[in-house]
C-alpha cells in the first residue's frame with residue numbers, strides 16, 4: 001500500500017492570520033525591516049519581479065477559498081484539471097504516479113498555525129483580542145477535514161493535520177487542556193485519517209511568534225516542557241518552523257534566537273526521544289554583510305540528526321527553485337558515507353503549499369521540480385515515503 005507524503009503544507013485562508021500583529025511589527029521597525037529584506041534577496045516577495053502581481057493573485061485566490069476547498073484544489077491540480085492540454089498530470093482519480101512509481105494515496109500534512117500572541121494591543125483603540133486561539137484554529141481545521149471527506153468520499157488524498165500552539169499566549173492549564181482535547185486518543189501506530197471524525201497527527205511550533213523553545217523563565221519553561229514530555233511519551237511528531245524568514249511578530253534578533261536549531265539542542269538533551277522535524281532544513285536567506293550565504297543552521301540540524309535518532313528535516317518551500325536540490329545533493333556528498341546514509345533517512349519532502357505560491361506557480365510545478373531534481377530516485381522515494389512514515393508513526397524507545 002505505497003503512499004506518497006507531503007510532510008508540510010498549509011490550508012490557510014484569510015480567516016486565520018493575525019494581520020494586526022504583523023502590521024504592528026513592521027510599523028514599529030520600518031528601517032530594520034527594510035535593511036533585513038535587502039540582505040535576504042531570495043525570499044518571499046521579491047519586489048523586483050515583474051510577474052509578482054500574477055503570483056500574488058494566484059496566492060490570494062487560493063486563500064479566498066475555504067480550507068476544505070483548498071484541499072480540493074490540491075487534488076484537482078494533481079489530477080491535471082488546471083494544466084494545459086499538452087501537460088501530463090501526476091494523478092488520475094485512483095492513483096498518483098511519480099517517476100513511473102505508482103501510489104495508492106497522496107498524503108498531505110497541513111500545519112495549523114496558532115497566531116495568538118502574548119503581546120497586548122495597548123496602542124490601538126479597539127484593543128480587545130480576537131477569539132481565534134489555538135482551540136479555534138484546531139476545531140476549524142478538523143471541521144474542514146470532515147467536510148472535505150463528506151464532499152469527496154472517494155478522494156485520493158489523506159489529510160493528516162498538525163495542531164499549532166504558541167505557548168507564551170496560554171496558561172499551563174490551558175496548554176494541558178489543549179493537549180487533552182486534541183491528543184487524548186492519539187495512537188502512534190500506522191493509521192490514517194478517521195473519515196467519520198478527523199483528528200490530529202502532530203504538533204506545530206512557530207518560534208517567530210515569540211515562542212522560545214527553551215526559556216530561562218521558570219513558568220515559560222514549564223509550559224514548553226509540558227508539551228515536550230507529552231509528545232515524547234505518546235510518540236507525537238513535532239514540527240518547528242526553521243528558516244530565518246516568514247511571518248514574524250517579534251523582533252528579528254529574538255525571532256532568530258528562538259528559531260535557531262541550537263536553541264533546540266537543550267530540548268533534545270532533556271527529551272532525546274522527541275520526534276522533532278526542523279521545517280525548511282534551517283534555510284537562511286539573510287546574507288552576511290559581505291553577502292555570503294549562511295549555512296550554520298543547516299549544519300546544526302545535520303549534527304543534531306546524526307546525534308539523535310528522531311531528528312528530521314523537511315525541505316518544504318526550499319524546492320521552489322530546482323537548483324535547491326543540487327545544493328542539497330552537494331551538501332550530502334560532503335558527509336562521510338555512513339553519515340550520509342543516516343541523514344538520508346531523516347529528510348522529508350514537503351511543499352509548504354500555499355505559502356510556496358509566492359515563489360512557484362502551482363502545486364503541480366513544485367512537485368515537478370522535485371521529480372526533475374538531480375537526486376537518486378531511491379532517495380526521493382525515501383524522502384516522500386518511508387522517512388515521513390517513520391516520523392509520523394514510529395514508536396520510539
Ligand SMILES: [Zn+2]
Pocket residue numbers: 008009010111352355
Ligand atoms: Zn509552512
